[in-house]
Amino acid sequence: MTKVEDVHEDEMRVNAEQARQVAEQARESRWDRESFGKELFLGRLRIDLIDPLPAGEISVEGEAFLERLRVFCETKVDGQKIERDAWIPDEVINGLKDLGAFGIKIPRAYGGLGLPAVYYHRALMLVGTANPSIGALLSAHQSIGVPQPVKMFGTEQQKQEFLPRCVREITAFLLTEPDVGSDPARLATRAVPNSDGSSYTLNGVKLWTTNGVLADLLVVMARVPESEGHRGGITAFVVEADAEGITVENRNTFLGLRGIENGVTRLHDVVVPATNRIGREGDGLKIALKTxxxxxxxxxxxxxxxxxxxxxxxxxxxxxxxxxxxxxxxxxxxxxxxxxxxxxxxxxxxxxxxxxxxxxxxxxxxxxxxxxxxxxxxxxxxxxxxxxxxxxxxxxxxxxxxxxxxxxxxxxxxxxxxxxxxxxxxEGSSEIMRLLIAREAVDAHLSVAGDIIDPKADLQHKARAAARAGAFYARWLPSLLTGKGQVPSGFGEHGPLAEHLRFVERASRRLARQIFYGMSRWQGRLEHRQLFLGRIVDIGAELYAMSASCVYARSDAQDDSAIELADAFCNQSRRRVEHLFGRLWRNTDADDRVLARQVLENRHQWLEEGVLDASIDGPWIAEAQPGPSQRQNHRRIVSG
Ligand SMILES: Cc1cc2nc3c(=O)[nH]c(=O)nc-3n(C[C@H](O)[C@H](O)[C@H](O)COP(=O)(O)OP(=O)(O)OC[C@H]3O[C@@H](n4cnc5c(N)ncnc54)[C@H](O)[C@@H]3O)c2cc1C
CATH class of the missing domain: 1.20.140.10 (Butyryl-CoA Dehydrogenase, subunit A, domain 3)
Structure with a gap:
């Protein structure tokens, strides 16, 4: 096994820097619209941004669809059979298509049901309880598959071409590769433009493609090399699943979700028309994130x-x-x-x-x-x-x-x-979600203090940044000392839940202060204090859940039971928040880093003795095989 010391330090640093750059480029850097979450991390509980709640659109068609879907799930879906056979039967998939369940959010103009997101979520809740694999099938298709990015970023021609198909066809999203999980900077699938720019040739291997085994259409993320006339970068393409050169090599099986049809998809010299590119070259990750x-x-x-x-x-x-x-x-x-x-x-x-x-x-x-x-x-x-x-x-x-x-x-x-x-x-591991949210939480600080903490910035830039930061903090810091949460009558309109919102308001200011202290202490190294940042984000998540609970409890037709449940949740959540605050500065993080490094350096290897040798033969990550291999579309083989 490779020892940690053996990995070249410089190479690690460069790779880490590249990964950060790719993540940063994919990130939406502008804040054109107000954000409850952003304000929360800045110490401002803008409850007015979620209360009153936007009126949920009541759709007669939506209610009728959900009723049909409920009856279908109750009468036609045998969740245990799916679990037993590791297979969603064709009748179920076809029945869902007939109901329109593959095109819930696709606009009517393109043949879909054109329903709002809340109906889509309610539909997922129904199918998810029949068997979670059906939830995964529908959400891999509609949340990350072809319809959503085409709807949001496609040209009118692409919408006309693909959206009507997505109402009855199954799609998949292909980002992950054997060597690319959370870190898209390493993306190896290539999309090379041909000389007249009319098409791209794709080569690569995609791992864990949910629906990949039975999909008709794919969204493939591939890297276009930079060249004259091509800005290059990670780019999104719509690809026909039966295109020449595509093979599905394995149907992967998992701890759970036994019914999903998840594959390894190889692309070998797959020619994709340039008209199938979604957005511009290099916009692929941004599109994925926005989707x-x-x-x-x-x-x-x-x-x-x-x-x-x-x-x-x-x-x-x-x-x-x-x-x-x-x-x-x-x-x-x-x-x-x-x-x-x-x-x-x-x-x-x-x-x-x-x-x-x-x-x-x-x-x-x-x-x-x-x-x-x-x-x-x-x-x-x-x-x-x-x-x-x-x-x-x-x-x-x-x-x-x-x-x-x-x-x-x-x-x-x-x-x-x-x-x-x-x-x-x-869809973003918890560790990555915490980093992603933490990046947004510290955004205000980075944008005013960025050059101060950037080792590459010259003195002039640092001085300018210091002046900017001084002006910002002179206004911002005092605003964190007092607020509505300290006024006994604050949030009185929320009745018995007001005390919880007062807590959220105080906790939000306290949270912002802690972020500031973290920034001051670690500056540019803050991004490496993942456990600190993780707790900051977890506190933010609890505060958002409390705010949502208080507002939801008083919305629409909710009664006293909802108030009681919101009250109970807030009481439990507040204990977790206090615990997390306590662990921000009193923890074993530094010791844990030392111990983890020792473990990776094999210092405590003796502890693994006394059991059977746990090492199982074979490489950790399979080498990509060159060239095409036999198509093994499991679904096709079985259905004939
Ligand atoms: C059932 C299933 C269905 C899937 N469906 C799809 C699909 O349809 N399309 C698709 O493209 N992909 C799909 N995936 C892939 C999935 O999105 C990845 O598994 C996920 O992104 C994590 O990547 P990884 O498994 O390579 O883990 P890695 O990225 O190798 O991470 C391993 C561990 O390290 C942590 N980690 C990694 N980087 C950091 C960091 N910088 N800081 C802190 N911690 C870190 C991770 O959180 C994780 O705990 C699927 C996977 C499964 C198992």
Whole structure:
């Protein structure tokens, strides 16, 4: 195995710098519209940006569609069969197509249902509870697949050509490669323009392409080399899945989501017309990130669905299972879990609803809110489902099939746990989400103090930056000392929830101060203090969830029950926030860095002895094989 010292230090630094540059270029640097999340990290609780909530559009067609979808899921989808066969049957896929479920957000002008995002989320919640693999199928197609980037960035001709097809055809998004996970700077797939600029030739291997095994159309991210007339860079292309030179080499199987058709897709000299390029050369990652601004809400929808489902199972089981003379739900240890599941489920729904309505209203910049929603929902729903498994005891660990075989209700709690685990990894792992959000959280500081902390900036630039920063902080810092959160009547219009919003307001100012202290202490090295930044972001996520809960509890037709749940969530969330604040400066981070380095340097290798040799033969990452290989489209082979 390669030792850490063996990796050339300079090379590591250059690679890290390149990765940062690519991420920075992909980032939307402008803030043209107001942002609740940005203000929150600056110490300003702009509750007016989410309260009153934008009126959710009530669509008669949307309600009718959801009703048809519900009936379909209840009568035509056997979630356990999908789990058993590791396969979503053709009848289910075709039935979903007939219902319009592949074109929920595609405008009617192009043959779709043209529904707002909140209906898309509600649809995902229905199919996700039938079987989460169906949720993954629909969201890989509609959140990151062809329709959304074409709708947002395509030319009219591309919209006319592809959107009607996307209503009935399946699409996939191909970014990841064997050597490219969280770090697109290493992207190796090439798109070389031909001499007259009319087409590109694509070569590369794409890993873990959800829907890749059965897709009709693909969005492929490939690097165009810089050359005369070509600005080059990572670029997005729509590619026909059956184009000459495309092979699907493996159907990957996972811990969960057994029904998804996820492949390794090889592109060998695939010729793609230039008219299939989405946006400009070099805009691929920006397009992917912007698409994800709203696309990221599909995972929160699936997480909310899993939590609602967990709440129901937890309630029914805990009131019926009697141990030690009482229903287990009456034992305090289990009651605590039920309370956590109920309060968290409410918050997940609130975050989804608020973020979804903000997305539909399209008035504000919601990149931070959507990212916070993704991070918060995937982390918290994982804990919810884990607690459900604990509440179910041994039955939580037993498969639904086994339970049913011995005459008990086939509750797939263990499957839900397995299916939910990936949410913390894909569409931005939690670690990457924290970095991404932290970058936005410190943006104000970087934009005023950037040159002060840039080792490459000359003295003149540093002096100018210092003057700019001085002016900014002279106004900003005093504003963090007092606020509405300290006024006993502050947020009075929120009734019993006002005290929580006062807490959020105070915590937001405290958070901004901590970011400032972090900036002052570490300056340009702050980006390496990932654990510090992670806690900053986690606090922000809790504050957003509390704000959303308070606003959602009082919206539309909510009643006292919603106020009680919001109150319970805020009380739980406040404890987590206090804990996170406490750990900002009192932690074992420095010790952990030392220990991790020692581990990587094999100092404690003796600790691994006494068990069977864990090393399994084979390379960590498969070498890309040159040339084409046999097409093995699993789906085609089976269907004939
Ligand atoms: C079931 C499934 C479906 C998928 N579907 C698709 C799809 O449809 N299309 C597609 O393109 N991809 C897809 N992916 C790929 C998925 O998006 C990646 O797995 C994800 O981006 C993480 O990349 P990686 O697995 O290579 O992990 P790596 O990037 O190698 O990361 C490994 C670990 O290190 C952490 N890490 C990495 N960089 C940093 C850093 N700078 N700082 C701190 N921590 C860091 C990560 O968070 C992670 O914990 C899918 C994956 C799976 C398993």
């Amino acid at each position: 994800l601004n709203t696309g990221r809400l599909s995972l929160p929808a699936l997480c909310t669905a899993a939590s609602k489902w967990s709440l129901r199972i937890a309630r029914e089981w805990s009131s019926q299972r009697v141990q030690w003379g009482r229903p287990i739900g009456e034992h305090e240890a289990i009651a605590g879990k039920i309370s956590f599941i109920a309060a968290t489920t409410f918050a997940l729904e609130a975050v989804l609803d608020v973020s979804g309505r903000l997305a539909d209203a399209d008035r504000h910049d919601i990149r931070i809110e959507a990212a916070l929603a993704k991070l918060f929902s995937t982390e918290l729903s994982w804990q919810v489902v884990d607690e459900l498994v604990q509440i179910r005891g041994g039955r939580g660990y037993e498969t639904a099939e086994s339970l049913a075989a011995r005459g008990e209700r086939g509750v797939p709690a263990e499957q839900m746990l397995r299916d939910m685990r990936i949410n913390r990894i894909f």
